[in-house]
Amino acid sequence: MDRTTRPAGRLSGVSAAFDGTRLTLARHLAGLKKIQLAQLIEMTPASVTAWENNSKKPTATNVAKLALALEVEPQFFAPGSEADAVVSAPHFRSLRSTTQTAQDKARAYGTLVGQIGILLEKSVEFPPLNVPSVPLSPTELSPEGPEEAARRTRSQIGVPEGPIANMIRLVEGLGVLVVFSAPDTASIDAFSMEVGSRPIIVLNPNKNDYYRQRFDVAHELGHLIMHADSEPGGKIAEDQANRFAAEFLMPAEEIEQYLPRTTTERGWDRLRQLKEHWGVSMQALLFRARALGRMSDVSYRNAMMRVSANGWRRAEPGNVAVVEMPSLIPRAVEVLEAAHVSVADLVRGPGLPMPVLELVASRTPNHVQAMRETPAASPSGVVAALFRTEDAGAPD
Secondary structure (H helix, E strand, C coil), rough: CCCCCHHHHHHHHHHHHHCHHHHHHHHHCCCCCCCCHHHHHCCCCHHHHHHCCCCCCCCHHHHHHHHHCCCCCHHHCCCHHHHHHHCCCEEEECCCCCCHHHHHHHHHHHHHHHHHHHHHHHCCCCCCCCCCCHHHHCCCCCHHHHHHHHHHHHCCCCCCCCCCCCCHHHHHHHEEEEEEHHHHHHHCEEEEEEEEEEEEEEEEECCCCCHHHHHHHHHHHHHHHHCCCCCCCCHHHHHHHHHHHHHHHHHHHHHHCCCCCCCCHHHHHHHHHHHHCCCCCHHHHHHHHHHHHCCCHHHHCCCCCCCHHCCCCCCHHHHHEEECCCCHHHHHHHHHHHCCCCCHHHHHHCCCCCHHHHHHCCCCCCCCCCCCCCCCCCCCCCCCCCHHHHCCCCCC
């Protein structure tokens, strides 16, 4: 059936139950301002405002227009159980350099990822949430707070000594949903947020850099552990997350003695070896060497000048490992489809956007594979553990 010829009764039902917050969410996901949406549906911005603040209900005809313009099913605008989940403010790296439209779009995307997760979790067993809580004030300087939080976290979740083999697998084992953002929203760096009880980490697909991505995941894990109830975006909070990530990936007690004091002689060779062993960039190692007092400020500045001069800020020397890929949601989709449950039908039920599902169900950041259509089946009784208990908290 064509989307422009919806049954009148169905549209009338959505009109009566219309939830303005769902319209705001769909508009933000589309990256539209109210005036732009109003132009698309040939209505006034005042009408859009009235619908969004629930002071008026759109007619069935206007519901159809909204659904067509925003590329969602009409039932998306009717409240569902997944729509009731509390959504936290995302932790963006720099609010000054990020437009409000981009922030709104990213938050809408993360919200819908969380709602898809809630929907899937009704039929598939996700790992239990096991993210430690070590609250730190994001407005007060803490000499050892982030580092201590990182050490406590490694101990609590059972990370053995040495490098972490797979950061994404580790945080997914803690019950965190990890996804790539849509390519058209990749102007925003990695960010994290919570939808309901599930933390979410959204990675930038355009980086395609194994070493930086691992640091991004550790940085966002730091926010989830230290800043769950804090206002995001502050400089101190970002510094704390960076320090957490540095200690989490490169514990001082294990790496300090191996860091070079200078980049003269075989210093660069040592950095390349450490980079490939610990899975962090040479720039992160240089910063770590200075932070731990292993390298002087002068030696650090000289090294960074060399990095810039050689064009290594974006393309460092050394072996390039394959970027780690999310697997929690893709494996959930595979489990359901193996049980002859159409995930597409599950998502279409409450009208959640199919493009978001297709993106998060893909294991690769810039290649979204079409969802395989399978015969619809009842999801009741389909429960599968995606991670065995012994794999949930430990890296590969």
